[in-house]
Amino acid sequence: MNNTAEKKTDNKITKARKGNLQQILSAAEDIFAKNGYKGTTVSSIANAVGLPKANVLYYFKSKEKLYQEVMNQLLSLWMQHMNEITADSHPKDALPKYIKNKIKQSQNHPNASRIFAAEVLHGAHFLRTSLQQELKDQFQQTCQVFQAWIDKKWIDPIHPEHLLFMLWSSTQAYADHGLQISILMDKEELTETDFEHGITAVTQVILKGCGVKT
Amino acid sequence: MNNTAEKKTDNKITKARKGNLQQILSAAEDIFAKNGYKGTTVSSIANAVGLPKANVLYYFKSKEKLYQEVMNQLLSLWMQHMNEITADSHPKDALPKYIKNKIKQSQNHPNASRIFAAEVLHGAHFLRTSLQQELKDQFQQTCQVFQAWIDKKWIDPIHPEHLLFMLWSSTQAYADHGLQISILMDKEELTETDFEHGITAVTQVILKGCGVKT
């Protein structure tokens, strides 16, 4: 968000800058998601927005900085649905809502999930700090909610951590394994209906599997 | 003495070759799994087995060929548990067994799962053919078994494809997201007990969630 010397709220230059900045970030997001960090070249990003690569490296000092910036933009998006599972919510409402939102996000914004999945696969080099802070807080908080539900006998006793892993993996699969799924189902792309069926199936199994009284 | 062609069952040279071949493949598996295809250098593999990189490229003509070979070795391992779900098996036996085997595989052989996860994330460039053939056959066969179970009222009506995706993602997560999980659970590595708890939780939710009579 900041650069060499950006202090005043001047907006003649800022407008052009912001336009380019956002275009670059958007293209970078797509290409990083598709090819991974090492598999992405700065010039391919530059080509995608019709600029010479020196220009891209002028805005963001390095490839690594650009990558970090992309991840920062995506992190909040990636985590936003978890805090809908609150202590006072009831599993029969909160769980279906979470599953639906998370799968819809896999449908509409697969880049976030894919970039983080690749990060995690390869050691979370650039993401470790965030994982250890924001995400861990959210994680522990959500586990406590699950434990509270168990204590109130709203759901069966299930190891809260593993229940949450199950929720994550089975909803994120629609982004991370989307290509695999579409190949196996013999179609170019998953349709709206496929995602709806996914939501139905996951919700059905999780709700009944947790013993939620409906 | 001999040349590139290898026809006879001579085993003075063959033994050395096989030893090196297997060592290289094994090291390549680890490094590809950790760093991805683009993130892996031939010389890092060569270093891991104490050979000059020219030697590695002598055995396998190119980095890409070596990668393909590694994937071929892992493919059967990756798929081997799916054909335990057969038409005459009962879900109350077959599902727990599958879940247990798949999570144990994530524990003992995470490389296979990780390499394929990265492949799939980045477009399955090298894996497309296999996905479209062997894996798709297995996939469709297993879906038919699920449908048969539904028809016999052994499990609730659930879209078979999505049930299978759920099984895959929630068991593979223990390899693909293993690092993330261990960070969130505040430990260097997942313990035997963690995997046991994972097996318990997933089995419990899936069995009850599918309405399997026990």
Add this chain to the structure above:
DNA sequence: GTCTATATGTCGATAGAC
């Protein structure tokens, strides 16, 4: 078969004209 040295190409990053 094995290893050293090198050819060839690509990428990230910078220098410097405009």
Add this chain to the structure above:
DNA sequence: GTCTATCGACATATAGAC
């Protein structure tokens, strides 16, 4: 701020001595 030209590092792959 923007672009062209180029540098330097490193990666794959090969040539050729042993």
